[in-house]
Amino acid sequence: MNLWILLTFTALAECRYQKRGAYSCPDLCSCSFPPSTTEVVCSQSSLNHFPVSGLPSNTTQLSIQSNNLSSITASHLSAVPLLNHLQLYYNNLTSLPSDLLKDVPHLNTLDLTGNQLVNLPPNVFSHASLHSLVLKNNLIEKADAEWFPDNSNLTWLDLSGNRLTDVPAALLQKLPNLEILDLSDNNLQDLQPDALKNLHRLQSLNLAGNKLSSLKPTIFSHNLKLSQLLLQENQLQELPAALLQGLQHLELLLLNQNQLQHFPSGLLDEKKSSFQMILTGNPWVCDEKMEYLWKWLTVHPQNVVFLEEVMCAGPEALKHRQVASLTESELGLNKIQN
Template identity: 30%
Template sequence: MHMSSFLLLASLLLLVLPSAEMKKPGKGRGLRGARHKLTRDRVRVAGRHSRSGPFRLMEPKCTESTESGEVFVDCQDQRINSIPPVQSWSQEPKHLLLARNRIKVLRDGAFFGYESLISLDLQQNQISSVEDGAFQGLTHLTTLLLQHNRLSTLTEEALIPMPNLRYLRLYDNPWNCLCPMDSLIRTIQVPSNRNLGNHARCAEPIWLKGRKLKQVDPEFLCKERDMTSSPQGGQTLPTVPPEPSPIRTKPDATTSCHTYLFPHVRMDCRGRGLTEVPTGIPEDVVHLDLSHNSIRHLKARDFQGARSLKSLNLSHNNMEHTDTGSLSGLLHLRELDLSDNLLHFVQYGVLEDLYFLSQLKLGGNPWVCDYSIHYMVYWLRLHPGVRHTGLVCRSPPEHTGETVEDYVHSYNRACPKERQYSRTEDDQTDPQLWDTPLEVQGELEEELEPSHLRKPKKYEIFRLS
């Protein structure tokens, strides 16, 4: 019993002594100290290129890429609240994308070290203040995007460090068109600055609300004392000629949608409540997303100005009709998404300008397998390089679930009896007399193309016995 008690006491001492040692000073503060040291090491490794603590964990989410020899840094959607230091990147960028973050203030010297920047995208942040020296050093900058922020005032002094600025977007900001805006408005109204501040409008004061900055008379801006004085003081509001309300049949694409310029011009109009294709789509837009709206009808010349489009997304619009000519002019279009709409068929001629189309999405539409659907199959057979999906019959019930191609094939297999009975016995005994290449092509077109949609024939074939 004495020996077992001794062994038990020794075991307890071994368990207690390490805990006591950890509490002694000079031992790295025990496990807690070790954990803090490990955390510091991890942060140091994550941000070894940075001099700014808050960005050490954010930098790995940004991406660097090179296109046409120019370095792009993409930090969009990263919850960043200030400008990352230039030391964060392996190369000095030419294009910095900071859209859709949480930046609220641009302070003096915010872009120190970014002297090689050509474009800067700061749209869709929460920027409410820009200090005069914020853009200091950006002498090569040509494009600055500040739309969709909270700016109410901006002075010309903020633009002076950018002598090569040619493209400035300021719309969708609550501009207060009073005296502090005088220098900026005069600057953007200079005729040579035709691409600075387009579409930006006043939010205040009330008598200028909705007026474009380009159209505000600068002579009225610094009369705010007279304008804001109460009638009891013996002063009246100056007479400002009201701007006539423009008649708009369509929403404007530039102000309704988000536009991203790099690396390719892309316009995002998703979920904007659009009931028709907006007007004013820039000619240089390459990708256009109009999905998740309420566009029920595509009309002729809807995309007349968008001649550079390579991809067009019209999915999830409850679309029912597509006029002939609605896609005219889209000679470079490669991808078209018409999925998840209410299309029964595609009008004859809609696809005729899509010479380079390579991908066509058609799923989620209630395709009706009758003679009106033949144009789509006819066009696809003549364009075998087009990859298409989702062309499945929804009605009538006897064809539900059948591919449209199979339906048209079975339709043509059942139909040619009249043509067979019209041939003479000699013709039937010697098929070589009538199976010429031109005739086979003509018969194929007759089978695939609805009779009421056929164009006049350029030639007619006669059989001579």
């Protein structure tokens, strides 16, 4: 009987110890324990090291934000093998080890926004079933195809706010499941002709805030599920007539703050009634070459946001006039017909 009592007390003590460990919380952090998850948040504190001590082993979501964390290793993450969301934004990380994610096989989301990352090693994102990867606002100058495994599960990739001058087609070819791609606010001057060829599931593409001056006619021909295409704040001077051909799901097109003067005939044909577009901040030249866009604007005014701000930059007689308010004779179309 005494043996049974001893075993019972031992079991109770072990249970209490495990429970206390599961519900512990690191210094400078807060923890919550909703059903089936454990969330740890270390926000805006003086944390300068990974909070291993007191970190619940069943942590599923960990956020270390606006701290002074300067390094993280695979050994650190091995303390939380059930992790599925990891947010490390606005710290002082300058590098990542290639085996960082090897002990967190359930990791779904990784957010590294606002660090000091420049070069990332090969295979750094090949050890987890990542679906969402955010590398926004770092110092990355080169995107490497070797970051990812073949046929990656990634559906969302955000590389905005870096220093990229090019995105290798080989990198994007490894991401056939990608649905959201954000490359805005980099230094991209051109896109490789086949860069987007393998992105058949792509729904949202953000190329805003780059230095693109032209686009290949077939650059989006394999992205037939695109619903959002953001091209504002570039240096686009003209668009190919076939650029949007086949994009029957396109809902939003942003072209504001470019160098466009005309639209080619046929560019917007067959766009659905819910389609929305912004065209402000372009130097539109209101002559006979404006006929296609002028007619489209007058027939579909409800599809153009800030329509009243789509103004002529020339010729001098029509400067600052609303494009949609012009007449055939002002555009010189009567002369052509006669």
